Amino acid sequence: MRTGGNNTFYIHTFGCQMNHADSGIITALLQQEGYSPAESEDDAGIILLNTCAVREHAVDRIENYLQHLHGLKKRHKGLIVGVAGCVPQFQRQDMFSISPAIDFLAGPDTYRSLPLLIEQVRAGLKPAAVEFDSAETYEGIDPVRQGSISAFVPVMRGCNNMCAFCVVPFTRGRERSHPFSSVIGEVRQLVASGYREITLLGQNVNSYCDPEEGRNFAALLDAVSCEAPKQRIRFSTSHPKDISEALVRTIADRQNICNHVHLPVQSGSSRMLGLMNRGHSIEEYREKIALIREVIPGVVLTTDLIAGFCGEEEEDHQATLELLSDVRFDLAYMFFYSERPGTLAARTLEDDVPEAVKKRRLQEIIDLQNTISEELYQGTIGTVVEVLAESESKRSSQQLMGRTDTNRVVVFDREHFQAGERLHVLITSATSATLIGKPLHSGIHLS
Ligand code: SAM
Ligand code: SF4
Ligand code: F3S
Numbered sequence: 001m002r003t004g005g006n007n008t009f010y011i012h013t014f015g016c017q018m019n020h021a022d023s024g025i026i027t028a029l030l031q032q033e034g035y036s037p038a039e040s041e042d043d044a045g046i047i048l049l050n051t052c053a054v055r056e057h058a059v060d061r062i063e064n065y066l067q068h069l070h071g072l073k074k075r076h077k078g079l080i081v082g083v084a085g086c087v088p089q090f091q092r093q094d095m096f097s098i099s100p101a102i103d104f105l106a107g108p109d110t111y112r113s114l115p116l117l118i119e120q121v122r123a124g125l126k127p128a129a130v131e132f133d134s135a136e137t138y139e140g141i142d143p144v145r146q147g148s149i150s151a152f153v154p155v156m157r158g159c160n161n162m163c164a165f166c167v168v169p170f171t172r173g174r175e176r177s178h179p180f181s182s183v184i185g186e187v188r189q190l191v192a193s194g195y196r197e198i199t200l201l202g203q204n205v206n207s208y209c210d211p212e213e214g215r216n217f218a219a220l221l222d223a224v225s226c227e228a229p230k231q232r233i234r235f236s237t238s239h240p241k242d243i244s245e246a247l248v249r250t251i252a253d254r255q256n257i258c259n260h261v262h263l264p265v266q267s268g269s270s271r272m273l274g275l276m277n278r279g280h281s282i283e284e285y286r287e288k289i290a291l292i293r294e295v296i297p298g299v300v301l302t303t304d305l306i307a308g309f310c311g312e313e314e315e316d317h318q319a320t321l322e323l324l325s326d327v328r329f330d331l332a333y334m335f336f337y338s339e340r341p342g343t344l345a346a347r348t349l350e351d352d353v354p355e356a357v358k359k360r361r362l363q364e365i366i367d368l369q370n371t372i373s374e375e376l377y378q379g380t381i382g383t384v385v386e387v388l389a390e391s392e393s394k395r396s397s398q399q400l401m402g403r404t405d406t407n408r409v410v411v412f413d414r415e416h417f418q419a420g421e422r423l424h425v426l427i428t429s430a431t432s433a434t435l436i437g438k439p440l441h442s443g444i445h446l447s
Contacts, residue, residue, distance in 0.1 A: 015052025
């Protein structure tokens with residue numbers, strides 16, 4: 001039975017960190033208008049899906065979820081269902097045909113109009129707000145954040161690159177950066193509120209350009225790290241073509257900027273990178289990696305990969321495997337290519353690698369990467385790492401989960417430690433994705 005009132009809302013967030021950050025903005029905007037968050041879907045008068053369109057599978061998940069909500073609406077008269085984020089922005093009015101459960105649509109630049117959209121639904125309409133607004137950065141909105149340890153701070157929205165496989169330029173619109181001063185103001189507030197880790201976010205974070213004085217991402221990162229000297233500073237996601245030497249030196253110089261760079265490569269073959277319109281060759285990528293490793297001792301690198309993009313031959317795939325063996329990334333997010341309607345690839349290239357081949361190549365990539373990750377993680381056994389404790393471990397209430405500065409996940413005995421504390425952990429065992437250890441001395445607190 002629903003216990004919340006009509007003005008309670010529940011948000012399901014799918015997709016990337018930007019979407020999760022946007023859900024915090026939506027929450028703040030709705031609260032300003034007198035709506036209150038519900039504990040669960042069952043308690044809500046309004047259910048909002050904040051959606052992702054990056055791969056077909058992501059859209060399938062939303063469609064399945066809408067079927068479930070359709071059933072829920074039959075039982076709960078008056079329940080309002082809105083679809084926000086990248087899928088409605090991409091599909092526009094056609095989105096309504098996916099499910100009769102949908103009452104309204106809101107694209108990523110229209111969240112300020114959410115209260116109006118809800119009123120319109122109550123007046124019997126099926127509104128859709130899916131216009132781009134290339135000036136919208138939600139400045140002045142103080143997002144409601146999940147948790148009190150780690151905070152995302154979007155520093156830019158949208159993307160001006162046109163990677164052939166990618167839907168994001170069509171769902172998020174033109175790139176726009178937040179003013180330097182407003183990012184610093186937000187960071188100052190987070191420090192005052194006791195956050196321990198701050199992650200600067202953008203689809204292409206290192207192409208940041210301050211709209212007021214033209215300052216670049218290296219300058220922003222440096223300023224943020226000075227403003228929050230006791231906090232860990234992270235950033236995501238960087239584009240290889242926009243990694244500058246100044247940025248790499250800033251990471252090395254500022255002790256609280258984490259020694260982790262997530263640098264999506266997508267393929268190990270220059271021919272594929274050309275077809276993907278990534279704007280760099282694999283040799284240039286390898287040079288950037290060499291620079292990062294030379295300047296930042298102990299840095300950890302992670303990446304994204306796509307198997308079976310249009311025209312990929314066996315030798316291109318072998319080049320990807322070779323790159324993995326050479327670079328030895330700590331971790332990779334690995335996908336097989338999923339054609340997205342409207343993208344450059346869908347319009348100009350043939351999705352010609354058979355699904356079975358895509359999946360076989362992806363599996364080879366995953367197998368190799370898992371072996372490498374496991375070797376790297378096994379190599380840390382017996383070492384001591386500094387961990388920021390984040391939460392209870394999923395497996396046991398007697399253990400906490402945290403991360404190293406290099407973003408490795410560590411599970412360790414709770415003893416008397418609390419989430420939010422920094423401590424030294426002796427690594428005693430490892431899988432390909434997790435380090436397991438014991439706090440070194442219960443007495444040592446680093447914070
Ligand atoms: N902005 C980031 C960059 O430039 O690398 C990536 C953002 S994208 C949301 C995250 C990852 O999803 C990409 O790096 C890519 O590996 C993967 N991806 C994007 N479009 C895809 C598609 N059509 N099929 C499979 N994977 C895709
Ligand atoms: Fe997509 Fe490329 Fe933009 Fe990343 S940089 S969001 S992959 S278009
Ligand atoms: Fe997905 Fe949109 Fe992010 S398509 S990956 S939620 S920007």
